[in-house]
Amino acid sequence: MQIDRIETFVLQAPLSGGQRFYSSQAPFSVRNSLIVKITTSDGAIGWGESGVSMPVSHLATYIHEVLAPRLLGVEADQINPIWHDLYGFSRDFGRKGASVDALSGIDIALWDLRGKVLDSSVHALMGGAHRSSVRAYATGLYYHPEDLSDADGAVARIRDEAARFLDSGFSAIKGKVGLLSLENDIRRMTAVREVVGDGFLLMTDANHAYNRHTARRMGETLQDLDYYWFEEPVVPEDIAGCAQLRQQLSIAIAGGECEYSRWGMRDLLEAEAVDILQPDLSACGGLSEGRNILALATAWHTPVCCHVWGSGIAVAAALQLTAIIPPIPHTASPRAPENEPMFEFDRTHNPLRDDLVDGGFALEGDQLRIPQDPGLGVQIDESVLKSFCVSHRESSR
Numbered sequence: 001m002q003i004d005r006i007e008t009f010v011l012q013a014p015l016s017g018g019q020r021f022y023s024s025q026a027p028f029s030v031r032n033s034l035i036v037k038i039t040t041s042d043g044a045i046g047w048g049e050s051g052v053s054m055p056v057s058h059l060a061t062y063i064h065e066v067l068a069p070r071l072l073g074v075e076a077d078q079i080n081p082i083w084h085d086l087y088g089f090s091r092d093f094g095r096k097g098a099s100v101d102a103l104s105g106i107d108i109a110l111w112d113l114r115g116k117v118l119d120s121s122v123h124a125l126m127g128g129a130h131r132s133s134v135r136a137y138a139t140g141l142y143y144h145p146e147d148l149s150d151a152d153g154a155v156a157r158i159r160d161e162a163a164r165f166l167d168s169g170f171s172a173i174k175g176k177v178g179l180l181s182l183e184n185d186i187r188r189m190t191a192v193r194e195v196v197g198d199g200f201l202l203m204t205d206a207n208h209a210y211n212r213h214t215a216r217r218m219g220e221t222l223q224d225l226d227y228y229w230f231e232e233p234v235v236p237e238d239i240a241g242c243a244q245l246r247q248q249l250s251i252a253i254a255g256g257e258c259e260y261s262r263w264g265m266r267d268l269l270e271a272e273a274v275d276i277l278q279p280d281l282s283a284c285g286g287l288s289e290g291r292n293i294l295a296l297a298t299a300w301h302t303p304v305c306c307h308v309w310g311s312g313i314a315v316a317a318a319l320q321l322t323a324i325i326p327p328i329p330h331t332a333s334p335r336a337p338e339n340e341p342m343f344e345f346d347r348t349h350n351p352l353r354d355d356l357v358d359g360g361f362a363l364e365g366d367q368l369r370i371p372q373d374p375g376l377g378v379q380i381d382e383s384v385l386k387s388f389c390v391s392h393r394e395s396s397r
């Protein structure tokens with residue numbers, strides 16, 4: 001069962017006026033995904049996704065011009081040797097960034113394919129699940145374009161959105177800070193706490209928009225407001241600054257979505273920079289490396305909650321890995337978030353997440369079900385794939 005064909009699909013879903021938003025760093029007027037499809041000599045198919053940042057078409061170039069010549073004709077079940085070959089040969093130039101993004105999509109597709117051939121979910125192939133569903137948290141509370149010129153309106157809008165999440169059954173919400181002034185961030189996060197009430201689980205994410213001092217001031221406010229975690233307070237290169245904040249603040253520090261591979265995550269863990277590690281499977285090296293990172297995190301007694309930002313394929317892959325995250329530590333009655341993982345469920349408009357996968361992902365109470373079907377556990381709707389595809393490339397034998 002050799003790899004016969006590797007296809008890439010650059011998907012783009014433009015966002016119309018009211019759907020547009022800003023993270024702490026960038027405006028979003030379109031959602032992009034780079035989808036990988038691998039087909040074997042006997043017709044088996046696997047799907048993967050590469051990368052999480054806004055530009056993705058360069059990953060297709062890398063896959064076809066750099067990786068495909070090493071993959072075509074190789075036995076598709078050799079997932080571990082393939083991973084080490086693709087990573088190892090690119091070590092001199094590609095230990096982080098696009099090369100590992102590209103490798104991630106290949107790895108996810110090979111796991112999906114293997115599961116479908118063996119009629120087994122990925123989590124079953126990896127040794128069995130700790131859970132069949134996971135507590136989802138809403139990722140939202142972004143900035144609206146109007147917020148940039150209307151600080152008072154920004155506070156009113158975030159109140160409305162927090163109330164909608166509450167009504168839709170979520171028991172945990174994460175919102176953004178860092179785009180506007182510290183004063184505005186404090187007003188917005190205070191407003192959210194007022195809407196959801198005491199005891200409701202809240203997190204916030206700065207997309208590394210602060211320096212150390214501003215992050216400390218924001219962190220002190222967030223812990224006074226009883227926020228649970230403070231994500232990416234400072235730039236990912238500032239591991240020492242992140243570790244320093246962790247010592248200075250009682251709020252949990254989360255991070256890792258911009259880091260790559262077990263070696264990158266090792267640096268975060270060795271520096272004791274995070275309380276919660278957040279690998280993104282479409283970037284960190286795929287499901288294979290996600291499992292390695294999980295083992296590494298358990299050695300540092302550090303909980304793992306996957307970062308999830310892509311299409312339905314990225315969501316499905318993250319759900320498969322989340323199934324095998326052990327409670328940290330083991331207890332007679334595991335509870336999220338104390339020792340059970342939570343799952344990042346992006347609520348911004350994204351048809352690539354909601355429509356690409358047959359049936360989508362439905363919240364049951366505050367829980368997301370982990371798909372049990374073979375591979376990633378989802379079927380791709382190829383008519384949806386084609387409708388959003390702006391560039392299709394193929395490498396074959």
Ligand code: CA
Nearest residue numbers: 205231232257
């Ligand atoms: Ca984040």
